Amino acid sequence: MANPVSVVCVGMAGSGKTTFMQRINSHLHSKKSVPYVMNLDPAVHSVPFDCNIDIRDSINYKEVMRQYNLGPNGGILTSLNLFATKVDQIIALLEKRTTPDPSKPAAKPIEHILVDTPGQIEVFVWSASGSILLETLASSFPTVIAYIIDTPRASSTSTFMSNMLYACSILYKTKLPMILVFNKTDVKDAEFAKEWMTDFDKFQQALREEEESGAFGAEGSSGGFGAGSGYMGSLLNSMSLMLEEFYRHLSVVGVSSMTGDGVDEFFEAVEEKRQEFERDYKPELERKKQEREESKADQREIELGKLMKDMNVSGSGRREAKGPEVGPETVSEAEDDSEDEIIKRGLADGEDDSEDDYEGPSAGNDEGLSQRYQQALGQDQPSDQDNSFTRYLRSSSMNQ
Numbered sequence: 001m002a003n004p005v006s007v008v009c010v011g012m013a014g015s016g017k018t019t020f021m022q023r024i025n026s027h028l029h030s031k032k033s034v035p036y037v038m039n040l041d042p043a044v045h046s047v048p049f050d051c052n053i054d055i056r057d058s059i060n061y062k063e064v065m066r067q068y069n070l071g072p073n074g075g076i077l078t079s080l081n082l083f084a085t086k087v088d089q090i091i092a093l094l095e096k097r098t099t100p101d102p103s104k105p106a107a108k109p110i111e112h113i114l115v116d117t118p119g120q121i122e123v124f125v126w127s128a129s130g131s132i133l134l135e136t137l138a139s140s141f142p143t144v145i146a147y148i149i150d151t152p153r154a155s156s157t158s159t160f161m162s163n164m165l166y167a168c169s170i171l172y173k174t175k176l177p178m179i180l181v182f183n184k185t186d187v188k189d190a191e192f193a194k195e196w197m198t199d200f201d202k203f204q205q206a207l208r209e210e211e212e213s214g215a216f217g218a219e220g221s222s223g224g225f226g227a228g229s230g231y232m233g234s235l236l237n238s239m240s241l242m243l244e245e246f247y248r249h250l251s252v253v254g255v256s257s258m259t260g261d262g263v264d265e266f267f268e269a270v271e272e273k274r275q276e277f278e279r280d281y282k283p284e285l286e287r288k289k290q291e292r293e294e295s296k297a298d299q300r301e302i303e304l305g306k307l308m309k310d311m312n313v314s315g316s317g318r319r320e321a322k323g324p325e326v327g328p329e330t331v332s333e334a335e336d337d338s339e340d341e342i343i344k345r346g347l348a349d350g351e352d353d354s355e356d357d358y359e360g361p362s363a364g365n366d367e368g369l370s371q372r373y374q375q376a377l378g379q380d381q382p383s384d385q386d387n388s389f390t391r392y393l394r395s396s397s398m399n400q
C-alpha cells in the first residue's frame, strides 16, 4: 500500500485556507477515506473541523505572547518553535496512526494527512521551525504544498504576479511539489489565471488593457507607471518569461471551497504530485539526508580526535612538541586552550611534588613547562593575589 500523502495548505491571510481545509476534509469523509488532520495555526480562534493534532492543545499562544512579551507574529513564531521541539513525537504519532491496524483488517487505512498553517505565511515558510516541521514530515511521508490563492483578488496582473513570485519563493524554499489552488471560483472563474500561466501573450494583453484603463497596479490613471513601457514593462516581461519555467512544475486547479467545485480535480493533482514526490523529490531528500549524516559522522570523528589528543597530552609540553604556536581557529578552541592552560598550570605545580607519577608521552619536556609556569605566576615578584590564585589552582588540582 502507498504511503499516505500529506497536504500542507499555505496561503496569504484570508485566501481561504481554513475553509478549503474544511471542504477537502468533508470531501474525504464523504468518500469514506477519513484523513488525519493537523492544525499548526496557534492563533486561530476556532477550527471548523475536527483536528487529530492541534497546536493549541499543547501551546497557549496568548500565554506565550504574555510570558515572552511578544507581539502577534512573534507569538506565532515562538509557539511554532516550541511545537517544533515535539516534532519527533508528532511524527511517531503520525506513523503509528497511519499504519494499518492488523487487528482491524476492515478499517480503511489513512490516505491523507491534512495540515493547516498560520495565516502569516512567512512565519511558517521562512522560520526554522516551519522548515523543521516540513522537512521532518517530508522525510516520513510524501508531502505536497497546496498554495491557496484568492482568485478574485488575483485577477489584477500585479496581484497575480506577486502571488506567483510568492509561490515561486515557497517552492524554492521548501523544494516540495506544489499545487496552485485558485480558490473562490464561485466568485471569479480561474480560467484567466490558467491562460496567463500558459500563454505569455494573454498576460501581455491583460497588462495592456489594465494600463489603458488606468487600473494597473491600483495606481489609478497617473502617468509614468505604464505596465507595457519603461522599467515596469521590461520587469514584468522578464518576470513572466522567468516564471514560465516555474509554471511548468506546478499543477493548477480552480476550486470553490464554498460550493465544493473542483475538489475532485484537486485530489487528482495531489495524486500526480505524490508520484512526482516519489520519483523526483524523494531521492534528492534522501541524498541530502545522507550528506547530513556523513557530515555529522565527520564532525564526530574530529571531536573524538581532539578528545584523544587532549587526553594524551594534558599536562605535557604540547605546544613545544607541536612546533610553532598556532592560534585558536574557533571560539570553542580558544576556550579549550585557556582551559588547557589552567590544567597545565595545576599539573605543572603538582609536577614538583610527584614528578615520578606522571608518565605521559612528553614527560621529559619539563623545562619549557616550568618556564611557562613561572611566567604565568609572574616569576620575579609574585603578588599576594597571584599566590592565592596559585594556592587555589594547586588545591583544585589536588582535589581532582
Ligand SMILES: Nc1nc2c(ncn2[C@@H]2O[C@H](COP(=O)(O)OP(=O)(O)OP(=O)(O)O)[C@@H](O)[C@H]2O)c(=O)[nH]1
Binding pocket: 011, 012, 013, 014, 015, 016, 017, 018, 019, 020, 044, 118, 119, 120, 183, 184, 185, 186, 187, 255, 256, 257, 258, 259
Ligand atoms: N465566496 C467564497 N468565499 C470563500 C471561499 N473560501 C473562503 N471564503 C471566504 O474567505 C474568507 C477567509 O476564509 P478563511 O478560510 O478564514 O481564510 P484563511 O486563509 O484561513 O484566513 P486566515 O486564517 O486569516 O489565514 C472567509 O470569509 C470565507 O468565508 C470560497 O471558495 N468562496
